[in-house]
Amino acid sequence: MSRSLRSMVLELVMENGGESSVDDVADAVGEPVVEVLRAVRGSPYLELEGDTIRSVRTEVEGYLEVRGPKPVLITAPHAQGPRADVFTGEIAYKVARATGANALVATVSRAMTVDGRPLDLNREWTRDHPFRRRIEELKEEGVRFIVDVHGMADDPLRPEIDLGTLGGRTMRASLVRRIIDRLEELGFDVGYEQEFYGGDIVEYHCDGRDVQGVQVELSESLRAPGSNRGFLAVLAIVNVLLGEC
Numbered sequence: 001m002s003r004s005l006r007s008m009v010l011e012l013v014m015e016n017g018g019e020s021s022v023d024d025v026a027d028a029v030g031e032p033v034v035e036v037l038r039a040v041r042g043s044p045y046l047e048l049e050g051d052t053i054r055s056v057r058t059e060v061e062g063y064l065e066v067r068g069p070k071p072v073l074i075t076a077p078h079a080q081g082p083r084a085d086v087f088t089g090e091i092a093y094k095v096a097r098a099t100g101a102n103a104l105v106a107t108v109s110r111a112m113t114v115d116g117r118p119l120d121l122n123r124e125w126t127r128d129h130p131f132r133r134r135i136e137e138l139k140e141e142g143v144r145f146i147v148d149v150h151g152m153a154d155d156p157l158r159p160e161i162d163l164g165t166l167g168g169r170t171m172r173a174s175l176v177r178r179i180i181d182r183l184e185e186l187g188f189d190v191g192y193e194q195e196f197y198g199g200d201i202v203e204y205h206c207d208g209r210d211v212q213g214v215q216v217e218l219s220e221s222l223r224a225p226g227s228n229r230g231f232l233a234v235l236a237i238v239n240v241l242l243g244e245c
């Protein structure tokens, strides 16, 4: 199946108001039904319900998604400037692509306001934002671990990486220990809730049992242009979690 058939089917379905029958689409593109079905199944933007094809998630919603087969989700809620945790979106995207994990990368900035409050996706008043609702959907689709990636300024009093689990509520202590051990093995200076305890993403979406999560603060030097240290840190954390699956 060629990639162009997939995009042609999408365009056609959207042109028809967002849904079309499989037979109509096959006629319109001049391909066998079996090829059209294969195209639909391979597309993150098409969904099949009975004999109807629908276009999904093509709207501007404030995030980009990487869908992978593994039960780990990497979130980057402060990826968009102004006031971005610079390069956290790129790190989330690349680690998801490298591991088969999922990623959600915000395309809205916390410098924006809604009803007088910052559009900060790590705050409780944004629980109804599409980015946050998508986290819940991905849990229903099998996500069991959340790695919430942030950036902090360099400070001689801070570690390079600070992990937050709300005092142990969002992840089992033994698993946090394995993550810290692995990061230290790789030469990182790791803190545990030294300054950052975790925000509303781990608070709201992780219960510490069925879904475990950790907030990861990466220092600025780990996210410097040309450095791959931030990528390596998040990759190592995701690999520890995948070892649990």
Ligand SMILES: [Zn+2]
Residues within 6 Å of the ligand: 078, 085, 149, 150, 151
């Ligand atoms: Zn942040």
